[in-house]
Amino acid sequence: MTTTRPHVIVDMSLHPHAMSALTASADVARLPGSGPERAAALAAADGILAYGPPPVEELEHADRLRAFAVHLAPEPSKWHAAEHGITVLESSRLWRTVAEHTLALLLATQRRVPAADAAIRDGRWPVEDLKVPFAGRDLADSTVGVLGAGRIGLHLLRMLGALDARTLFTDATAMPDVEHATGARQVPRDELLASSDVVVVLLPLDDSTRGSLGAEELALLRPGAVLINSARGPIVDEEAMLEALRSGRLAGAGLDVHGDEPLPADHPLLALDNVVITPHLGGSTLECDLELVEGLLEALGAPRA
Known part of the structure; x- marks a missing residue:
């Protein structure tokens, strides 16, 4: 189990308490929308927290990636993860x-x-x-x-x-x-x-x-x-x-x-x-967000604050 803080990129809105739980145990950055900054962020990520994972063609360049936690992962993303030893966490509460x-x-x-x-x-x-x-x-x-x-x-x-x-x-x-x-x-x-x-x-x-x-x-x-x-x-x-x-x-x-x-x-x-x-927030609750955060931190072996 790692003793260093993992680097997690976030591509979703998070309840403030869920974000606090994440930042207490990981270094966190937002995923840029496009360009070389996006590619660099993915390449540096140990974990991804998102509504859905990035496309497989982007995941292929995320060499450090060990886990992603999402609302729902499409089959191609699961196949890629299985081939590369990446843990996939999908919401059970959503x-x-x-x-x-x-x-x-x-x-x-x-x-x-x-x-x-x-x-x-x-x-x-x-x-x-x-x-x-x-x-x-x-x-x-x-x-x-x-x-x-x-x-x-x-x-x-x-x-x-x-x-x-x-x-x-x-x-x-x-x-x-x-x-x-x-x-x-x-x-x-x-x-x-x-x-x-x-x-x-x-x-x-x-x-x-x-x-x-x-x-x-x-x-x-x-x-x-x-x-x-x-x-x-x-x-x-x-x-x-x-x-x-x-x-x-x-x-x-x-x-x-x-x-x-x-x-x-x-x-x-x-x-x-x-x-x-309402602004497309059917899946936005503290409990739903915390499930993803806690699952990702556990998968990454992050030290708890």
Whole structure:
């Protein structure tokens, strides 16, 4: 086990307490975005902490690299690591963490929490009866449809069931184990859209899903439905969603992901008080960050402060 402080490069946002834990036991630098400085930083790194590892063609020049800790590593990165004796650490908490944030978005949107908070701060209460414009809907006994029952969806369906929601899901393959584990029913996509009070998007982004929730699909939703997207912005046709929100077809939307990130200050979504927006932070918690930091330090044999 080494007795010197390892050199770690960071290519992600970290909770301040997680960053403190890292800097207490390692020398830390940010990974430059491009150019010779980036190549030099990778060549000097004992460890990497990132949302995902650098491309394999860059890892090939990271001669000192002994471990990387990431949210998710693609298969080529794992193959390279195995060939070069590099330890790969992937988050085990991430999927539940994103599911929790998705549930928070759902509840905040359905109960109109941010808009009610803003109204109070604007001095509208007790001058106005705010219970009328900001009355929400119960989650219990509502129907929530989840598009995509992967690792995040499985956690979310369990949470929703515990809160007495009726749950539906779709996926590309039959998933009887998910039905058994969560009590949710797997149904075709159009049936899910037509039957749900809340639709949650958890699909991967690829050529088959890009723009797959457009005007035609949103027209299938029940009037007053709520849309939640914690997957990728381009899966939903933004113009179609805006039209549905403005017309009232959608009662609200909770969005952690967007077509443009970060959103420009004049983006039309920001003018709608029935939209709850967060800055793609579904996986950003102290616990999720600490898991990566502590795992990386252990893999590097770093002396603890």
